[in-house]
Amino acid sequence: MSGRVVRRKTDALVALAGLAVLVPCAVVASDGTVGPVELAVFHAINGLPEALSPVMQWVQWLGVLAVGPIVALGAALFRRWRLAIACLLVTAEKLVFERIVWQLVERSRPGKTIADAIIRGDTPAAGASFVSGHVVLLTGLAWVLTPYLRGGWRVVPWAVVTLVAFARVYLGAHAPLDVLGGFGLGLVAGGTANLIVGISPRTAGVVDRAGAR
Secondary structure (H helix, E strand, O other): OOOOOEOOHHHHHHHHHHHHHHHHHHHHHOOOOOOHHHHHHHHHHHOOOHHHHHHHHHHHHHHOOOHHHHHHHHHHHOOOHHHHHHHHHHHHHHHHHHHHHHHHOOOEOHHHHOOOOOOOOOOOOOOEOOOOHHHHHHHHHHHHHHHHOOHHHHHHHHHHHHHHHHHHHHOOOOOHHHHHHHHHHHHHHHHHHHHHHOEOHHHHOOOOOOOOO
16 A cells, blocks of 8 residues: 555545535434435335336345445455445444434434335334435545545446435335435545545545545
């Protein structure tokens, strides 16, 4: 991992922006209930046709914990060492950060908090719901991956984040604020990981002179 390392102001700002998303979601969700606006959004997604269920059950597997080490291994195979470490760090942060949130915000899954929620497949009906760990992990990975991608490929990880977030609500695993809060926490994880590990500008094609040191 030789060569110049870039640490961007952008990553610090994104981590702060993630907190700005997470905290209001946590405050609203902290009473353990699902409000009318959030409930309407949940029903709009969760009530979509059953035909989507088989696809969405497969889609959600893109957010399991093993994805972090798998992406890290792929980065290592391409000799993107800092990216590989950042992916592992995001995975570790996901495990730590979500447990901290669980201690502060107690809200059960839609199977317990929404009387007419449709629970599909093997989705658990009980347990901690805020935040969505799937979304935390994928958002963090998307943020650390993006500088190393080119052109239209930069859209791909964020499309995966969106699709998995949609799937988790559709399947009845989470309410909308759970995935939105997970998105915020994922930005915290990704921004922090980049600040700790740094980005290799030669391999990432990063141009951020004002934020580099």
